[in-house]
Amino acid sequence: MTLSLLSLFSIHPQLQPLVAKLSLLDTIVFYIVHIVDKCGLWHRLPVLLGLAYLGLRRRLHQRYNLLHVGTNTGKQYDVQQYPHRTADGKCNHPTDHIVGSQGTFFGRNMPPSTSNFGLLEPHPSVVATKLLERRKFADCGKQFNMIACSWLQFMIHDWIDHMEDTQQVEIVAPAEVAEQCPLKSFKFYKSKHFPTGSLDTKTGFLNSRTPWWDGSVIYGNNEAGMGKVRAYSDGKLKIARDGLLEHDDKGIPISGDVRNCWAGFSLLQALFVKEHNAICDMLKDHYPEFDDEKLYQHARLVTSAIIAKIHTIDWTVELLKTDTLLAAMRINWYGMLGKKVKDLFGNILGPELSGLVGLKKPQDHGVPYSLTEEFVSVYRMHTILPDKIILRDIDSIAPKHKSIPPIQEEVNMKDMIGKEGEKRLSNIGMEKMLVSMGHQPCGAVTLWNYPSWMRNLVAHDIDGEERKDQVDMASMEIYRDRERKVPRYNEFRRNLLMTPISKWEDLTDDEEIIDALNEVYGDDVEKLDLLVGIHAEKKIKGFAICETAFFIFVLVASRRLEADRFFTTNYNAQTYTEKGLQWINKIESLKDILDRHFPEMSKTWMRCSSAFSVWDSDPNTPNYVPLYLRYGNSC
Numbered sequence: 001m002t003l004s005l006l007s008l009f010s011i012h013p014q015l016q017p018l019v020a021k022l023s024l025l026d027t028i029v030f031y032i033v034h035i036v037d038k039c040g041l042w043h044r045l046p047v048l049l050g051l052a053y054l055g056l057r058r059r060l061h062q063r064y065n066l067l068h069v070g071t072n073t074g075k076q077y078d079v080q081q082y083p084h085r086t087a088d089g090k091c092n093h094p095t096d097h098i099v100g101s102q103g104t105f106f107g108r109n110m111p112p113s114t115s116n117f118g119l120l121e122p123h124p125s126v127v128a129t130k131l132l133e134r135r136k137f138a139d140c141g142k143q144f145n146m147i148a149c150s151w152l153q154f155m156i157h158d159w160i161d162h163m164e165d166t167q168q169v170e171i172v173a174p175a176e177v178a179e180q181c182p183l184k185s186f187k188f189y190k191s192k193h194f195p196t197g198s199l200d201t202k203t204g205f206l207n208s209r210t211p212w213w214d215g216s217v218i219y220g221n222n223e224a225g226m227g228k229v230r231a232y233s234d235g236k237l238k239i240a241r242d243g244l245l246e247h248d249d250k251g252i253p254i255s256g257d258v259r260n261c262w263a264g265f266s267l268l269q270a271l272f273v274k275e276h277n278a279i280c281d282m283l284k285d286h287y288p289e290f291d292d293e294k295l296y297q298h299a300r301l302v303t304s305a306i307i308a309k310i311h312t313i314d315w316t317v318e319l320l321k322t323d324t325l326l327a328a329m330r331i332n333w334y335g336m337l338g339k340k341v342k343d344l345f346g347n348i349l350g351p352e353l354s355g356l357v358g359l360k361k362p363q364d365h366g367v368p369y370s371l372t373e374e375f376v377s378v379y380r381m382h383t384i385l386p387d388k389i390i391l392r393d394i395d396s397i398a399p400k401h402k403s404i405p406p407i408q409e410e411v412n413m414k415d416m417i418g419k420e421g422e423k424r425l426s427n428i429g430m431e432k433m434l435v436s437m438g439h440q441p442c443g444a445v446t447l448w449n450y451p452s453w454m455r456n457l458v459a460h461d462i463d464g465e466e467r468k469d470q471v472d473m474a475s476m477e478i479y480r481d482r483e484r485k486v487p488r489y490n491e492f493r494r495n496l497l498m499t500p501i502s503k504w505e506d507l508t509d510d511e512e513i514i515d516a517l518n519e520v521y522g523d524d525v526e527k528l529d530l531l532v533g534i535h536a537e538k539k540i541k542g543f544a545i546c547e548t549a550f551f552i553f554v555l556v557a558s559r560r561l562e563a564d565r566f567f568t569t570n571y572n573a574q575t576y577t578e579k580g581l582q583w584i585n586k587i588e589s590l591k592d593i594l595d596r597h598f599p600e601m602s603k604t605w606m607r608c609s610s611a612f613s614v615w616d617s618d619p620n621t622p623n624y625v626p627l628y629l630r631y632g633n634s635c
């Protein structure tokens with residue numbers, strides 16, 4: 001049974017002996033089918049098979065793939081002394097105070113690349129010019145809008161950022177493409193690598209963010225950052241009168257992360273500062289004895305959990321729009337028995353039946369928690385950024401309920417970045433920006449869709465200051481994966497127990513792309529860069545990303561919840577307060593947050609059910625296709 005299930009998917013033959021050993025899973029699948037039969041649920045079978053398959057995949061990868069980088073240096077500590085999230089992510093793992101804190105190593109889902117290809121083989125500028133750079137903007141249809149795009153950056157900045165070296169590298173475009181490169185050469189800092197002290201991976205890279213799902217994108221990731229954003233009154237965070245972020249004397253926003261920020265990103269930061277402050281008001285009403293510190297700490301826990309919940313059961317479901325993923329993500333939060341049973345009994349039946357949230361103990365599968373290099377690489381999705389932001393007029397026309405607001409102005413993305421972007425956002429205002437982003441589809445994750453304006457980008461320092469040297473992001477991203485020894489596409493797939501490609505036709509049906517791949521890589525499919533592969537791969541219908549990226553997503557999505565004691569052991573009323581848990585429980589989507597803070601706006605302008613779909617699309621679109629792995633040209 002299991003093997004026939006696997007034949008639905010693209011599986012490396014190496015997997016099959018492993019699967020054969022998992023007789024327990026065979027039995028589980030058998031019983032699922034039996035129950036389905038007894039209950040007459042055959043029409044749900046694709047979903048159940050899909051779920052069984054995802055469970056199997058997750059199990060295999062947890063057992064065989066996670067690699068710890070570095071040796072633990074933390075110490076035992078008294079968990080009772082740390083009932084809240086710390087500013088720098090320390091004291092979350094129950095026995096090692098360092099795990100998951102700012103400045104710890106990125107882990108790996110697979111060994112570093114064993115290939116001997118050089119850093120410039122083929123040249124990153126050639127790859128960027130011939131395969132990545134946008135020819136004509138390809139959008140994502142109605143599935144994903146610019147709020148969804150900004151949300152992804154909002155999450156990335158919560159979790160990851162590689163520490164840089166002080167040494168620079170220079171990339172000079174070779175003659176064959178120099179004319180087409182906006183920068184003939186550019187310089188950037190190397191990723192800083194450190195000795196790990198372990199034999200498996202001799203050097204590793206440090207994460208300058210806290211990898212926990214702890215809202216550090218608004219709270220900062222150390223004491224100094226936290227100090228900047230707190231108002232030190234009633235637990236609240238600083239916010240400007242217009243509802244947007246406050247700014248310092250240099251015009252840089254005051255928030256948890258300000259690097260490479262743009263208006264859409266800082267808008268989401270401001271929205272969740274508003275939510276944090278509303279939670280403080282609620283807590284103060286119910287617990288008048290709480291001081292500023294207690295209000296802040298509880299409100300932070302609640303806000304971070306809301307962000308994690310929205311990402312799990314709203315954002316991800318829109319990204320991977322299939323019945324199976326809708327079920328899988330809700331199971332991650334509530335368990336197979338669903339919300340009602342969990343509300344009544346809590347997490348008494350373990351991860352499958354009651355979900356990961358509220359488990360009795362955090363579970364790291366024997367590998368201390370971190371986010372991984374491969375995770376960073378599959379999240380390299382700058383192709384979803386458009387060239388322009390389309391602003392809508394929401395003031396000068398009489399709003400007809402659920403109508404589409406007319407276009408007012410188009411602003412270049414470049415003008416929405418950094419300090420300049422902050423000034424524009426302040427003139428535009430929060431509601432207009434939300435409505436505009438809500439109505440604009442984001443870009444599709446495909447080849448020839450990498451924004452040209454990012455090939456000549458003024459990047460930021462960690463403190464939000466503009467750098468002197470412009471960079472060609474498309475070329476730099478190819479270099480980064482190679483520099484960090486993330487395996488190239490075929491090696492990556494083999495490590496995920498997926499079938500590697502043996503010819504370009506295995507990757508895509510598009511002949512123009514096949515010609516371009518031949519031009520850049522010849523017929524050597526082993527050389528194919530991961531970034532190019534995941535943009536070229538045929539997609540499962542309903543998925544905005546490809547299957548190769550999806551396996552890393554699915555694994556890490558669960559790990560972020562199950563390894564964190566504030567989503568497991570400490571997900572209780574004692575830590576969050578009774579009212580705090582109720583607040584989280586009522587929220588099912590980003591729309592609930594918008595309805596709270598901008599009730600008129602969402603009533604007037606949002607037609608769809610999820611704030612992450614294009615707002616004029618139908619509510620509850622029956623767009624969830626069964627996960628038969630039907631490949632198509634979705635998003």
Ligand code: HEM
Pocket residue numbers: 149150152153156160161162188260261262376377379380381382384385417459460476480
């Ligand atoms: C206007 C918006 C954005 C700008 C200006 C921007 C800019 C940058 C820059 C300059 C880097 C550092 C590159 C390096 O030195 O290696 C970076 C890294 C990255 N960005 Fe973006 N980005 C934006 C939006 C996004 C979005 C929407 C996503 C997700 C889809 C994203 C995902 C990433 C990832 C995964 C990294 C790698 C982080 C690491 O190396 O640790 N970015 N971005």
